[in-house]
Amino acid sequence: MIITIANQKGGVGKTTTVVNLATALASIDKKVLVIDMDPQYNSSMSFDAYDPKLSIYRVFSNEVKINNAIQKSQIPNLDVISACENLAAAEYELADDENRNYLLKDYLSNIMNFYEYVFIDTPPTLGLLTISSLVASDEILIPVQCEFFALEGLSKLIKTIDAVKTNLNTSLKLNGIILTMYDRRNSLSSLIEKEAREYFDTNVYKFNVPRNVRLSEAPSHGLPAIIYDLKCSGSQAYIALAKEFLERSIHQIGK
Ligand SMILES: Nc1ncnc2c1ncn2[C@@H]1O[C@H](COP(=O)(O)OP(=O)(O)O)[C@@H](O)[C@H]1O
Ligand SMILES: [Mg+2]
Numbered sequence: 513m514i515i516t517i518a519n520q521k522g523g524v525g526k527t528t529t530v531v532n533l534a535t536a537l538a539s540i541d542k543k544v545l546v547i548d549m550d551p552q553y554n555s556s557m558s559f560d561a562y563d564p565k566l567s568i569y570r571v572f573s574n575e576v577k578i579n580n581a582i583q584k585s586q587i588p589n590l591d592v593i594s595a596c597e598n599l600a601a602a603e604y605e606l607a608d609d610e611n612r613n614y615l616l617k618d619y620l621s622n623i624m625n626f627y628e629y630v631f632i633d634t635p636p637t638l639g640l641l642t643i644s645s646l647v648a649s650d651e652i653l654i655p656v657q658c659e660f661f662a663l664e665g666l667s668k669l670i671k672t673i674d675a676v677k678t679n680l681n682t683s684l685k686l687n688g689i690i691l692t693m694y695d696r697r698n699s700l701s702s703l704i705e706k707e708a709r710e711y712f713d714t715n716v717y718k719f720n721v722p723r724n725v726r727l728s729e730a731p732s733h734g735l736p737a738i739i740y741d742l743k744c745s746g747s748q749a750y751i752a753l754a755k756e757f758l759e760r761s762i763h764q765i766g767k
Pocket of ligand 2: 526528550554555
């Protein structure tokens, strides 16, 4: 099953969510692949797996076969395909390729029998990198930061998802919305939560991710937070979310 984590807002917790959900699932023996589609390569770094020579960009430019771009991480059951800065250029380098929206889907079809879950981290844009991730995916997961204006950008994202469903991938489903950086001491957080739950109802995950400094420290150690500090509130939240993720996911293993 392939899941894209997307939100065209930057800094909302996409990468943190990919890294920690993927790690939580790998730790319960699921075979997991993380593909970093963000030219800022934060999730590659978070797994200490940044390698421009093996980047997904090299796969797009036909220099490396996707099987050879797969790197083992330090975490058992968890592999990574790195991003690199050049990936940003793919947006215009592939502009004339009629098949550009389907390239990632085609590459992934060669390796899906190795994995139960593939998580795709995306850049804060709704360009080719994000669209081709959605085309390749069974489901989309949207992290939303508990900040003012957080919900504003969502209608544009939902429109994009609908357009992808109509034109490019009719089977794309919304896995859910995860509220991130929730601050109990800040009344704005509970306000955003209330609005999000009213509007998106059961599409919002039951568990929120609290604002927790340990989550932001972990990447500088090249480790997912749940390996860096399993006991911190952020790690515990992602473990709870991983359970909820499994309940929500329509199992299409091997697809
Ligand atoms: N729940 C959280 N509490 C505190 N800091 C967080 C939390 N989630 C993410 N961060 C930090 O906020 C910044 C943006 O998060 P990130 O996951 O990189 O977002 P995105 O991928 O959407 O740009 C990063 O520095 C990250 O470490
Ligand atoms: Mg990111």
